[in-house]
Amino acid sequence: MVIHYGKFISLVAKQRLGSASRTFYSTLPTSSIDGEKLLSLVYEKQSKPQSEIINFAPVTASEAQHHSLMIQAPNQPEHAKVLKVSVLGMPNAGKSTFINSIFGRKLMATSDKIDTTVTNRYAISTMGDTQILIQDTPGIVAGGKAKRLGLPVRRVSQPAQSFANADIGIVVADLTSRRVKTGYLQPEILMTMLKNMDIPTILVLNKSDKYKKKLQLPILIHQLTAGQVAGVPYEPDKISIAPMRLPKVTETIPANFDEVDLKDVQDLDRRLRKNEASLMNKLRHYRGWPHFQDVFVVSAMEQTGLDILRRYMLHHAKPGPWKFHDQATTDASPKEIILDSIRAGLLQHLPEEVPYQVHPVIRERSDREDGMLQIEIDVICRKKSHYSCVFRKSNVIAKETQEHLQDVFFLEVFVDVNPVYIRNFRP
Ligand SMILES: Nc1nc2c(ncn2[C@@H]2O[C@H](COP(=O)(O)OP(=O)(O)OP(=O)(O)O)[C@@H](O)[C@H]2O)c(=O)[nH]1
Numbered sequence: 001m002v003i004h005y006g007k008f009i010s011l012v013a014k015q016r017l018g019s020a021s022r023t024f025y026s027t028l029p030t031s032s033i034d035g036e037k038l039l040s041l042v043y044e045k046q047s048k049p050q051s052e053i054i055n056f057a058p059v060t061a062s063e064a065q066h067h068s069l070m071i072q073a074p075n076q077p078e079h080a081k082v083l084k085v086s087v088l089g090m091p092n093a094g095k096s097t098f099i100n101s102i103f104g105r106k107l108m109a110t111s112d113k114i115d116t117t118v119t120n121r122y123a124i125s126t127m128g129d130t131q132i133l134i135q136d137t138p139g140i141v142a143g144g145k146a147k148r149l150g151l152p153v154r155r156v157s158q159p160a161q162s163f164a165n166a167d168i169g170i171v172v173a174d175l176t177s178r179r180v181k182t183g184y185l186q187p188e189i190l191m192t193m194l195k196n197m198d199i200p201t202i203l204v205l206n207k208s209d210k211y212k213k214k215l216q217l218p219i220l221i222h223q224l225t226a227g228q229v230a231g232v233p234y235e236p237d238k239i240s241i242a243p244m245r246l247p248k249v250t251e252t253i254p255a256n257f258d259e260v261d262l263k264d265v266q267d268l269d270r271r272l273r274k275n276e277a278s279l280m281n282k283l284r285h286y287r288g289w290p291h292f293q294d295v296f297v298v299s300a301m302e303q304t305g306l307d308i309l310r311r312y313m314l315h316h317a318k319p320g321p322w323k324f325h326d327q328a329t330t331d332a333s334p335k336e337i338i339l340d341s342i343r344a345g346l347l348q349h350l351p352e353e354v355p356y357q358v359h360p361v362i363r364e365r366s367d368r369e370d371g372m373l374q375i376e377i378d379v380i381c382r383k384k385s386h387y388s389c390v391f392r393k394s395n396v397i398a399k400e401t402q403e404h405l406q407d408v409f410f411l412e413v414f415v416d417v418n419p420v421y422i423r424n425f426r427p
């Protein structure tokens with residue numbers, strides 16, 4: 001049976017827009033046009049964004065200028081509007097790639113390996129009277145696992161901190177993850193949302209380019225949302241498309257999330273602290289979350305489904321003071337940007353555990369008179385085998401870091417990467 005996907009999206013959009021809720025589904029680049037068009041018509045009526053969130057402004061490479069931008073009072077207009085968005089997800093779900101795609105440029109460092117982002121970082125876009133702040137966060141790791149892996153408390157607590165201070169939470173779920181594909185959100189994600197029930201949260205299903213069973217998408221969304229979006233039942237079977245087979249489910253799934261019997265948030269918090277592991281085990285049997293406000297299907301890599309999300313963010317900005325000066329593009333300092341970038345290069349090109357055990361440091365930075373930024377990076381290795389790995393890959397890592405930094409700072413950048421062997425190095 002041939003299904004025209006654009007038509008299907010329109011059907012879904014009509015169904016949702018007809019009710020109180022607005023749930024958006026956009027998927028394939030070639031066929032999502034109908035759905036996108038329909039939705040943009042609705043949005044244009046509701047809000048008139050002054051421009052896109054895409055931010056092409058250069059990031060300053062000067063530490064002094066960055067510092068000055070961070071301490072200056074924001075130069076906001078009288079009727080300033082703001083939206084703080086926290087982007088959460090499991091490690092490697094594509095959070096940083098998603099933010100880069102929303103911004104239309106590679107601002108955040110990304111790699112194929114987990115734990116590329118280790119600190120919360122804002123991407124900032126200011127248009128007219130509206131400031132949109134999107135915060136990238138490290139992947140969520142539960143307390144018990146973090147302890148086993150020896151992760152610092154500061155790194156582990158970052159996503160929850162970001163979420164608790166946001167106006168909107170975006171949960172990025174990876175459609176290539178086995179758990180998500182079979183209709184379950186990870187217990188770490190459920191737990192984070194349970195702790196912050198008051199933050200409106202939307203679900204972004206990322207890596208749709210790799211999700212081949214497009215026809216199963218409505219069922220999958222039904223499972224991941226426990227059949228409810230923005231307080232309204234989501235019934236995929238009202239859409240007359242080919243019958244779909246549910247994935248095989250072995251556990252018993254409670255019909256209602258309230259069966260967790262943790263209605264009172266205070267009580268919940270006390271219990272969470274007391275018995276986090278037990279709750280995590282319990283949450284493993286839950287498929288989805290019935291409190292999402294909206295659902296989007298995107299491919300951050302192929303840049304599909306993002307336009308509607310940009311408009312969604314602009315539409316949800318509320319009157320309130322800006323957090324940053326309108327010239328700020330990120331809160332990360334030039335030094336932090338350089339170190340994030342080299343870290344991503346090491347993760348991308350060194351094998352297995354090696355990149356987690358070596359330590360990049362900026363040995364020298366010179367801002368040449370001709371405008372070129374020259375950066376010498378030492379990668380400290382405590383093992384000779386690590387030294388050899390870095391030595392072999394130093395050129396490709398330097399080249400990638402250089403290209404990334406050029407895109408960020410809009411300057412000519414030269415990066416040199418040198419392995420250094422120090423057996424007793426203490427970071
Ligand atoms: N196929 C495909 N790959 C994607 C997509 N989005 C991200 N990726 C890839 O997923 C991997 C992880 O991307 P990141 O953006 O670094 O993921 P993250 O969630 O920020 O990872 P951490 O910072 O380690 O938690 C990279 O190899 C990306 O290229 C997508 O839409 N499609």
Ligand SMILES: [Mg+2]
Nearest residue numbers: 095096116117
């Ligand atoms: Mg990241």
